[in-house]
Amino acid sequence: MPSSPLLSRRRFLHAAGALGAAAALADPCVARAAGNVVRPIGWRDLGTYSGTDAAGRRVKAILAGSSRYLIGPWYAGTYTRYLPDGYIDLKGTDERAIRLPAMAAVATATALTTRTYDERALSSANAIIRTRNLIRTLAARHRANNPDTATRWGSGWQTALWGYYTALAGWLLWDELNATERDQLSSMLIWEADRLTTGNGIYLVGTSGHQLYMTRTDGTVVSPGDSKAEEDNWSAAALSLAAVMMPAHPNVARWKRRNVELLLAAAACPADLTSNKTINGIRLSSWLQGTNIANDGTLQNHARLHPLYMVAFDQSLYQGFVFGLANQAAPRAALHNINRTYAALVSKPFPLPDGGTSFIYRSNSAEIYYPEGNDWGTHFPFYFGNFDLLVTLTGQGTGIHPAAAKWERRHNESQLALMSRFADGRTYGASAENTYYGREHRIGAMAGQAYLTLFLARNTMGNRLRWR
Structure with missing residues (x-):
């Protein structure tokens, strides 16, 4: 397999020397994890993407700024020491300790790999090291590789998503990892993927008791005001990545089947319960046992109709x-049902408190x-601009006006205006703008994945976004 477009051969050898001889000598084509082959990305076959189209320039700027902040000031202020075993101190095993660095890794790995990284404050070589x-560190601390119950993470409600982020970043920077790191990364992802294929195949995610649906077919509301859509599609993400990274793994068929099940459960609406439609081998009316969105495309989370969770279908x-x-x-x-949900954002009127109506957009x-x-909070333009872009690139805005591409421009220009307030690449100021403690990391992870989608859709080898 050819190496990624990350570095010229000379720069690669320089970076590899800084990282240690093991990384430079590791076979760049094949690594074995738990006895199974990981297939690196064949960058040469995917062509190149300059990001010079209008949407590309906007997302490229968002990714460049966000990754510069995350691997620069944020990393430097967060990770100040190595532990005796040579790993950085994650300072815990909860979402703040694991998800945030995993999202930062996705942003920076994408920026480096696609030559979008901004070196003004930190060189590419040092960004690779960080x-x-x-x-x-994230892979080594996962329970698949770590017997220490005080420092390990994994097998939890949200950990499939953390594993997905970590593995995606590692796959993008595969050439920079040594054999042990590759093995641990793959073992981590296998653990999370296998966990998601156990338990009741309709109702449960793994054996933890989490439901696939907010509302069951008999009308029972399992989790009032709390759709399971986001959890379903973030779990599906880990399964999809495991399947493409390790196509020869003996469990790949189970991973692919469960991926489809979770995707369909995530977006299931009442009309699907009587639909004779078959998608990827699953007949909706006979397989679905509940719903997560309404027929009008809206959904509930945090006990309210919540547009931010409607655009969480970006993960799908x-x-x-x-x-x-x-x-x-x-x-x-x-x-x-992406078209159904996007129509609810753009063209469904909702009542205003003082009379009249308004669209969400x-x-x-x-x-x-x-x-x-x-x-x-109050400021989330890129959450919507990211979704607008994905809807545009996947053709899911058909029949909806104004077009998704127009909304992408408006929302992402607003995102860039937020970023223009700061010199270091970050987005947010006052905590009220976005109260999530991983707010900068969320921007970075979305920007990385949005830019990769653009790369696959608009590269020199033709559109590689295909659906079967």
Whole structure:
């Protein structure tokens, strides 16, 4: 396999020397994890993408700024020492300790690999060292590789997503990892993927008792005001990545089947329960046992109709680039009901408190209307601009006006305006703008995955976003 377009051969050898001889000598084509072959990305077969189209320039700027901040000031202020075993101190095993560095790794690995990284504050070689530190430490601390119960993570409610981020970043920077790091990365992802194929095949995610549906077919509301859509599609993400990274693994068929099941469950609406449609071998009316969205495309989370969780279907649409990096078609299940949800954002009127109506996407504006309020803060343009872009690239905005591409411009220009307030590449100022403690990391992870989707859709070898 050819190496990635990350570095010239000379620069690669220089970086590898800084990282240690083991990384330079590791076979760049094949690594074995748990006895199974990992297939690196065949970059040469995927062509190149300059990011010079209008949407590309916007997302490229967002990714460059965000990754510069995360691997620069944020990393330097967060990781100040190595532990005796040579790994950085993650300072815990919870979401803050694991998900945040994993998202940062996705942003920076993407920027480096696609030659989008901004070196003004930190060289690419040093950015590689820091990103590799995040990846190798996260993988080593996963329970698949770590017997210490005080420092290990994994097998939890959200850990499939953390594993997905870590493995994606590692796959992008595969040439920079040594044999041990590759093995640990793959073992981590295998653990999380296998866990998701156990238990009841309809109701449960693994054996933890988490439901696939907010509302069951008999009308029972299992989790009032709390759709399971986001959890389903983030779990599906780990399965999709495991399947494309390790196509010869004996469990790959189970991973692919469970991936499709979770994607369909995530976007299931009441109309699907009587539908004779078959998607990726699953007949909706006979397999689905509940719903997560309404027939009008809206969903609830945090006890309200929540637009931020409607655009969380971005995780389903990212499967286009995941499979595309392996030159494979993604399952059509990832597109299920996306058009329905996007129409609810753009063209469904909602009542205003003082009378009249408003769409969630307010006309000729980047402003978002939250019909029942937003408990996360006030400024989220890229959450919507990212989704607009994905809808555009996957053709899921058909029949919806104004077009998704117009909304992408409005929302992402608003995102760039937020970033222009700071010199270091970050997005947010006052905590009220976005109260999530991983707010900068979320921007970085979305930007990385959005840019990879653009790369696969608009590269010199032709559109590689395909659906079967």
